[in-house]
Amino acid sequence: MRKQCLHDPFGFAQGHSELIESMRKNPRSALWLIIILTILAVFINLPKFDNIRLGNKTFNFDPNAVFKIFNLKNELAFRKGLDLEGGTSLILKADMQSKSSSQKTQALEAAKTVIENRVNLFGVSEPIVQTSIVGNNDYRVIVELPGLTDVNKVRDLIGTTAQLSFWQEIASSSAKNISPSDIFTMSGTYFQKTNLSGADIRETNVSFDSNTSRPQVQLKFTPEGTKKFANITQKIVGKRLAIVLDNQVIEAPAVNQAILTGDAVITGGFTIDSANQLSTELNAGALPVPLKILSSSIIEPTLGTVSLQKSLFAGVLGFIIIVVFMTVLYGRLGAVASTALVLYTLFTLAIFKLSSITPYGVTLTLSGIAGFILSIGMAVDANILIFERMKEELRGGKSKDTAIELGFSRAWTSIRDSNVSTLITSFVLYEFGTGIVRGFALVLAIGVLISMFSAIVVTRTFLRLVYK
Amino acid sequence: MNIIGKKNWYFLISLIIIIPGLISLVLFGLNLSIEFSGGSRLTLSFSKEVSKEQIAEVKNVFTDNKIKILSAEKSGKYVYIRSQPLSEKQDLLITDKLKEKIGKFKQEQYETVGPIIGSEITLNAIKAIIISSILIVLYITWSFRKVPKPTGSLRFGISAIVALIHDVLVLLGVFSLLGHFYGIEIDSLFVTAILTVIGFSVHDTIVVFDRIRENLKRFGGEDFAKVVNDSILQTLDRSLNTSLTVVLVLVALLLFGGESIRWFVVALLIGIISGTYSSIFNAAPLLVLWQELLSKRIKK
Numbered sequence: 001m002r003k004q005c006l007h008d009p010f011g012f013a014q015g016h017s018e019l020i021e022s023m024r025k026n027p028r029s030a031l032w033l034i035i036i037l038t039i040l041a042v043f044i045n046l047p048k049f050d051n052i053r054l055g056n057k058t059f060n061f062d063p064n065a066v067f068k069i070f071n072l073k074n075e076l077a078f079r080k081g082l083d084l085e086g087g088t089s090l091i092l093k094a095d096m097q098s099k100s101s102s103q104k105t106q107a108l109e110a111a112k113t114v115i116e117n118r119v120n121l122f123g124v125s126e127p128i129v130q131t132s133i134v135g136n137n138d139y140r141v142i143v144e145l146p147g148l149t150d151v152n153k154v155r156d157l158i159g160t161t162a163q164l165s166f167w168q169e170i171a172s173s174s175a176k177n178i179s180p181s182d183i184f185t186m187s188g189t190y191f192q193k194t195n196l197s198g199a200d201i202r203e204t205n206v207s208f209d210s211n212t213s214r215p216q217v218q219l220k221f222t223p224e225g226t227k228k229f230a231n232i233t234q235k236i237v238g239k240r241l242a243i244v245l246d247n248q249v250i251e252a253p254a255v256n257q258a259i260l261t262g263d264a265v266i267t268g269g270f271t272i273d274s275a276n277q278l279s280t281e282l283n284a285g286a287l288p289v290p291l292k293i294l295s296s297s298i299i300e301p302t303l304g305t306v307s308l309q310k311s312l313f314a315g316v317l318g319f320i321i322i323v324v325f326m327t328v329l330y331g332r333l334g335a336v337a338s339t340a341l342v343l344y345t346l347f348t349l350a351i352f353k354l355s356s357i358t359p360y361g362v363t364l365t366l367s368g369i370a371g372f373i374l375s376i377g378m379a380v381d382a383n384i385l386i387f388e389r390m391k392e393e394l395r396g397g398k399s400k401d402t403a404i405e406l407g408f409s410r411a412w413t414s415i416r417d418s419n420v421s422t423l424i425t426s427f428v429l430y431e432f433g434t435g436i437v438r439g440f441a442l443v444l445a446i447g448v449l450i451s452m453f454s455a456i457v458v459t460r461t462f463l464r465l466v467y468k
Numbered sequence: 469m470n471i472i473g474k475k476n477w478y479f480l481i482s483l484i485i486i487i488p489g490l491i492s493l494v495l496f497g498l499n500l501s502i503e504f505s506g507g508s509r510l511t512l513s514f515s516k517e518v519s520k521e522q523i524a525e526v527k528n529v530f531t532d533n534k535i536k537i538l539s540a541e542k543s544g545k546y547v548y549i550r551s552q553p554l555s556e557k558q559d560l561l562i563t564d565k566l567k568e569k570i571g572k573f574k575q576e577q578y579e580t581v582g583p584i585i586g587s588e589i590t591l592n593a594i595k596a597i598i599i600s601s602i603l604i605v606l607y608i609t610w611s612f613r614k615v616p617k618p619t620g621s622l623r624f625g626i627s628a629i630v631a632l633i634h635d636v637l638v639l640l641g642v643f644s645l646l647g648h649f650y651g652i653e654i655d656s657l658f659v660t661a662i663l664t665v666i667g668f669s670v671h672d673t674i675v676v677f678d679r680i681r682e683n684l685k686r687f688g689g690e691d692f693a694k695v696v697n698d699s700i701l702q703t704l705d706r707s708l709n710t711s712l713t714v715v716l717v718l719v720a721l722l723l724f725g726g727e728s729i730r731w732f733v734v735a736l737l738i739g740i741i742s743g744t745y746s747s748i749f750n751a752a753p754l755l756v757l758w759q760e761l762l763s764k765r766i767k768k
Contacts, residue, residue, distance in 0.1 A: 082541075089543065113588065131582035132509060142509070142581065144541075297543040310726035317724060318717035325713055377714040377740075378671060381706075384713075385675065388706045414678035417611050418671040424607060425600040425667055432596035434589045440660045444667060 030461040038343055041350035044076070078349075079147050079356050081126050081365030086301040087146040088154045091132070092291040094139040099289065108139045110288045115141055116434065118281065126363045126439050141291065144299065146363060151296045164198035164282060167191035168232055169239040169252075186249060191242045194232050200225025204279040209267060215275040217282070219264040226262030234258040243268070245278070311369070319345075322380060330387050336462045337383040344379050344454040348372070351446050362446070363439050375447020378422065382455030385411040404463050408456070415455060422448050472697040475753035482634060482750055489641010492648060498640070499647025501655040502538040502552055503584045510549045510559075511577040512566075518542045522570045529565050547573075550581065585656055593659060597666065601629050604670055608677070615681050616688045623758050624681075628673045631743075631751035635669045636662060638742040639735060657732040665739030668714075672707065673747040679703045680752065693756045700752050711744040 048062045079085075092115075099107050108131050116129045128144040148154050167184070168191065175183055175190040182193040202222045209216050221229050232241065233255050242252040243266055251268035270278070322341065326334035355362045390407030398406060422444065429441035471478070514522075523540050530537035530551060535558060538550040554562065563575060605625035612621035639662060646652040679699040687695060715737065722733045 083539075086541075089541070089548070109582075112582070112586075128584050130506070130584050132579040133581075134577065134579050140579070142579075297546065299541040299543045299548070310724060311721075311729065314721045314723075314725035318720040321716045321720055322713055325716060329709060376717070377668065377710065380713050381671070381675075381710040384706050384709050388703075388709075392702070410682070413682070414675045417608070417678055418674040420611075421604050421607060421670045421674060422667050424603050425663075425670070428600035428603065429593070429596045429663065432592050432599065434592055436585075436656050436660060437589065437593050437596070437663065440663055 034458055034461060041346040044350040044353055076353060077356055078353050079361050079363045081363050082144055082146040084301055085147055086299050087144055088148050088151055088296060089299045090143045090154060090296045091294040092141045093294040095290045096139055104139060107288045111291060112141050114287050115143060126365055126436055149298050165244045166194045166196040167242040167244060168194050168236050196228045196232060198282055200228060201282055204282045206275045206279050215270045215272045216265050216267045217275050217279050221262040229262060230258060230260045333387050336466060337459060340454050340458040341379060343458055344450060347450050348447055362442055365439060372443055372447055375444055375451055378448060379451035379454055382415050382451060383459055385414060400467055404467060408460055419448050419452055469701060470697060471700050472693045472753055472756050478749035478753060486637050486641055489644055492644040493641060496644055496648040498644055498654045501653040502536055503656050506581055506583040507550060507552045508554045509579040509581045510575060512547045512573045513576050514545050514573045517545060518547055525570050529569050533562060533565060535562060605629055612681055616684050623755055624677050627751045627754040628670055630754060631673050631746040632666055632669045634746045634750055635665050635739055635742045639665055639739050642738055652731055658735055661732055661735035664736060665743060668740055669743040672743050673751045676700060676703050676747050676752050692759050696752050696756050700748055707744055707748055711740060714740050
């Protein structure tokens with residue numbers, strides 16, 4: 001075992017073998033851990049029950065109640081895709097007044113991309129965003145969001161335009177020569193629009209002011225934006241710079257010295273929520289044209305219950321096939337693996353449901369289900385690898401106890417390397433992918449991580465208990 | 469069983485499967501669905517709440533008239549239909565047929581809509597696949613860095629990616645042929661099928677490679693080809709059992725999972741079988757071939 005650890009680049013086996021050492025001495029404590037996790041998973045997975053009758057008392061059961069204590073924004077529930085659950089459909093009309101006819105299609109595409117980014121950043125997975133043209137002169141974006149039925153919430157999510165602009169203080173004497181749309185006054189001071197805007201921002205973050213500990217939005221400009229910002233601040237040292245969001249002045253701080261690094265901070269009276277909202281919207285980019293909501297409607301699921309039942313039936317059948325197949329191939333070992341697989345499914349579903357209260361919610365759609373099938377295959381594979389190895393060691397004349405331990409430690413490097421590769425793939429797909437690709441990657445990564453846990457901890461503990 | 473001895477035959481089998489697909493890809497390309505190309509969106513309004521049966525009937529009317537339909541969504545009295553781009557004639561025809569089958573309605577709107585899976589999504593997915601392939605090569609090269617001579621660890625990484633490309637080509641080729649001759653379409657589910665197959669392919673190959681690494685450490689002195697062959701045979705049971713489990717689940721989905729996921733399951737089946745084949749008969753033999761070519765060059 002020691003020797004193997006030397007070849008272990010991640011030190012996985014190292015930590016792993018210590019963990020196992022302690023569990024070998026005490027498989028009961030590992031068993032307790034598994035039992036507790038299972039109870040938790042079952043609790044989380046249970047649906048809401050109303051009016052359960054127990055004797056002559058009735059009461060309601062809702063796993064959500066526990067999570068409500070934490071005052072979370074999102075409800076604990078399985079998030080399903082548009083086809084399974086329906087959602088909200090919005091039609092946004094683009095105001096193309098400012099664009100020449102040749103720019104219109106391009107501007108529409110750009111608007112679509114910004115909305116796609118916003119929806120993605122707000123953590124709604126697998127939306128449909130598409131451009132639409134009616135007749136010759138009506139340009140629109142259609143947005144369909146799964147799961148959300150509160151139209152106002154959806155409006156908040158994508159409705160605001162987040163057009164950020166920067167205005168520099170000028171002397172009142174020079175104000176006359178500037179066109180009125182590029183100038184405004186605030187308590188006697190004149191401000192002129194600069195060429196710096198939200199489009200010059202590379203990224204934004206929310207941080208906290210070290211003195212007042214109030215939330216603020218940090219801006220980092222693009223190289224181009226940095227130059228513009230440096231020029232402006234150089235010119236107006238000692239004067240004020242107004243930051244305007246959607247025609248409203250957020251703040252107008254005085255510039256003490258020229259800022260050449262391309263960093264800026266907006267401090268004006270945010271709550272954490274509003275700072276986050278602004279930061280997210282700025283990150284998604286500015287809309288090239290103003291959009292207005294033309295209509296919104298709630299769409300119902302397209303896949304009927306029949307087709308959902310069909311898929312579920314096929315899934316259950318597939319599961320039974322795996323159980324039978326494993327038991328035929330590996331006898332008692334197969335039964336152990338099947339139990340581990342049941343727990344694997346419970347854990348994974350629980351994580352899916354739990355994910356609904358985080359920004360990385362898993363949406364159950366057909367593509368997510370594909371990722372899930374693949375991860376089941378990999379969970380079974382880990383067990384098969386271990387069992388085949390044990391068989392070999394038994395054939396080599398090792399005792400049953402030793403064969404179990406050797407089977408695990410020798411199969412470990414291949415389980416580790418194959419799963420790390422899969423994790424690499426899923427992380428890259430999540431990082432660069434959009435829409436369905438992202439949903440798939442998330443499900444796959446969760447599945448692989450839990451399958452490693454299931455093979456290494458669950459199967460192993462069961463085997464030790466069965467063979468002792 | 470001597471798999472390495474016959475390796476050129478196995479490479480040939482792969483080529484026989486891949487080349488027709490490649491030719492079809494070049495000549496006919498892929499038959500992309502409305503999700504990729506965009507189309508029309510119709511809004512119909514009825515006088516009463518629309519039922520699920522009526523929605524199903526809408527879809528039937530479209531398919532009966534050989535007009536591709538992507539989705540029919542309902543919202544109270546309204547129905548939104550996404551279909552292939554409709555000509556004026558087709559629009560009139562379908563309106564007549566629909567009135568015949570499901571009763572009176574008004575066509576509120578006719579829109580021309582862009583793709584749901586735009587070129588950006590596809591390009592990002594391709595970019596992600598290339599980046600993850602490079603990272604996997606790096607990871608394998610690093611994880612196998614202590615593998616004894618004569619092999620270098622970089623070869624393991626590259627061979628694994630060659631096997632991956634093999635599987636993707638098989639899948640794309642077969643679906644290009646299916647698309648041209650049977651009208652089977654590439655949709656968003658196919659994209660996830662490809663991603664699934666990529667994950668499975670590398671996973672499967674690494675298990676075989678891991679055994680080669682272990683055996684090289686134990687019997688470093690032996691003939692490289694023999695070590696690889698032994699390693700393949702030792703992991704053969706596992707490879708077949710794992711694939712068989714997944715294949716059985718997929719067959720269950722194919723038979724009972726319903727119409728909407730049929731071709732998706734077929735794509736997964738082809739990919740999983742190809743992935744198993746390529747990790748046994750391509751990836752590991754490729755290591756031996758590489759070794760042989762190198763030693764020949766050194767002798768010269």
